[in-house]
Amino acid sequence: MKVVFMGTPSIAATCLERILSDGHQVTAVYTQPDRPKNRGMKLAYSAVKEVALAHGLPVYQPENFRSPETVAELAALQPDVIAVVAYGRILPQSVLDIPPKGCINIHASLLPAYRGSAPYQWAVLDGCKKTGVTAMYLCSRMDAGDIIDTAETPIGENETAGALLDRLAVLGAELLSSTLGKIQRGEAVGVPQNEAQATYAPMLDKSMSPIDWEKPAQTIHNQVRGLNPWPCATAEIGGTRFKIHETVVVPGSTDLPAGTVVGLTKTGLQMATGQGVLEIRQLQADGGKRMAAPDYFRGHPLEA
16 A cells, blocks of 8 residues: 655654554655754754655655645655645645545544644643544544544643653554554544534644743643643743743642742742642753752742
């Protein structure tokens, strides 16, 4: 079965590695164009392109599929199925119609919950106890296609979105592998999604970063986890702006006003919130490096 794979970031690279190890005939890989990255702004390959080149696979990087020539180039590859994982492009109907066995997608949520570009991050932001990955047939609407299969996983109470993604990548790779097997055997039956249960996960942005200490400790904790590694929660403490990388909700309460320092312990800086106490374990001052909070504040004591 000839497979054209489309994807861009690390979760997609993990999925590509898996189906290659399974022995599927991946005839070509599509990924987003190289983008400037880091301070030097040098063009960088996507994680998927790195894997594709390492395996000697042809790589295509169109900006979109608006031109008939780009669609014709894909059709000439004659894929039996197109497998898509976090490609970052909406595929037009002219592309969806190409493979006789359909276009399938691995999405990092339990659809119809969290359709959109930041599904696992929003699951953490919302304090969900579980999430997972969904294999579905692509259709013209975003993440609305018929579901082939799902795989669930719990979300740890202190797990960050970045750590969760690492686990979802492995889970998604397993699901893609099994789904391609079902397609090959003619067993991949799609079940329509329940539109009444659909929710959406829009892109993250830096406006979400500032912490509002009036909110409950658990809500702020979820914000810190959900925005890690990007764009990262931020707070001003003692006149210094920090990125907040790691927190825990600690037992007990305080009568101190929200945003007040409760105390510095061996494990972190405890802050009063609108409901409960939050301990900051790891932070990073502007222009500084990531540090354990006790280490930072031993060198930069807070004024009483």
